[in-house]
Amino acid sequence: MVNRVIDGRFELVERLGGGGMGLVWRAWDQALHREVALKEVRPPDPALGDPDPARDRELRARVLREARALARLNHPHVVTIHHIVDTGEDGFPWLVMELVTGGSLQDRLSDGPMAPAETARLGREVLSALRAAHAVGILHRDVKPGNVLLRPDGRSVLTDFGIAAVRESPGLTATGSFIGSPEYMAPERINGHEGDPASDLWSLGMLLYVAVEGRHPLRRATPLATLAAVLNQEVPAPERAGGLTPVLFALLNRDPAARPGPDALDRMLAAAHDAPPQNFSPHPGPPLAHPPHPPQ
The missing domain is CATH 1.10.510.10 (Transferase(Phosphotransferase) domain 1)
Structure with a gap:
């Protein structure tokens, strides 16, 4: 079985997870010979409702915004974006990101x-x-x-x-x-x-x-x-x-x-x-009703 290749370069290997707006795949970058994560942006199943061009436009804008947001951040505790595959106005982009392998x-x-x-x-x-x-x-x-x-x-x-x-x-x-x-x-x-x-x-x-x-x-x-x-x-x-x-x-x-x-x-x-470890109380205390104002 030949795996699907995105943009002539990124071979999808394994689905890692997903939600209502897309899927995340483990992929192999055939050009740089490294594993990456590919975020496939997809609208909800059209069979479940009428087509919604406004929703699709917003979804496309949202994923482009995510790519631009990540591109502005170079930080060890923010996921790194490597590339964006833009399929044009009639499709949805793919985000190519670093693969973080320890789970969530x-x-x-x-x-x-x-x-x-x-x-x-x-x-x-x-x-x-x-x-x-x-x-x-x-x-x-x-x-x-x-x-x-x-x-x-x-x-x-x-x-x-x-x-x-x-x-x-x-x-x-x-x-x-x-x-x-x-x-x-x-x-x-x-x-x-x-x-x-x-x-x-x-x-x-x-x-x-x-x-x-x-x-x-x-x-x-x-x-x-x-x-x-x-x-x-x-x-x-x-x-x-x-x-x-x-x-x-x-x-x-x-x-x-x-x-x-x-x-x-x-x-x-x-x-x-x-702080030194404390013994855990077996009984809940009062609610967090009026916490003191911390220093700014």
């Missing part, structure tokens, strides 16, 4: 929660990636465990900038589609505000909570119920977080202005990494 943070958490110090180290790495993006005007808007890949040595790589908001590229989500993952979306974005870097930091805080606790505190049976919980219900105090607890208090504050700035947050994560 979501895969890692299926084996159980992480220790507070390990979680704090991961938090510093993802924060550094977000700082690099924010410095050039890019909001990620979908920070979650499935979008954090792990190298074999455990270092993390932030990926999937497909719905990133680039300040000079307005109007690309005008069709009213739901953008982002309800479980990790900041309350202000649910309320209709586009958000700012602090919105990505809420998402990072929720990711760290899930990583160290092994559960999502506000997940409900349906996406709408989850959105309502994020808006209206207090986050239960963590039980396993130890020295990471102040970080979670600071980030999961519904007031974006009260969340720590990146410098203060990095210092808090460094302190959490170096």
Whole structure:
């Protein structure tokens, strides 16, 4: 069986994963003799609904935006883009990216929660990636465990900038589609505000909570119920977080202005990494109702 070759160069070897907007493949670069990841962008199955030219235009714009966003970032904790295969206005682009072979943070958490110090180290790495993006005007808007890949040595790589908001590229989500993952979306974005870097930091805080606790505190049976919980219900105090607890208090504050700035947050994560291990409490504490305002 001959594998499909894209752009006369990239041989598809194995499907690695996918979602509603496309697939990711392991591929072989026949020119440079190396493995790469190919992101195949595809609209939802046309058999499931009527053709939607506006949706297809937005999807094409979104993937081109992802390529441009990644091309502006050269950072050890951001996935590297090598090439874009543009098939023209009648098709959808393919993104050629580095292949990260250690699975995702979501895969890692299926084996159980992480220790507070390990979680704090991961938090510093993802924060550094977000700082690099924010410095050039890019909001990620979908920070979650499935979008954090792990190298074999455990270092993390932030990926999937497909719905990133680039300040000079307005109007690309005008069709009213739901953008982002309800479980990790900041309350202000649910309320209709586009958000700012602090919105990505809420998402990072929720990711760290899930990583160290092994559960999502506000997940409900349906996406709408989850959105309502994020808006209206207090986050239960963590039980396993130890020295990471102040970080979670600071980030999961519904007031974006009260969340720590990146410098203060990095210092808090460094302190959490170096904090001595604590015995985990078998009983939950009070909810994260009114966390103290951290230093900016």
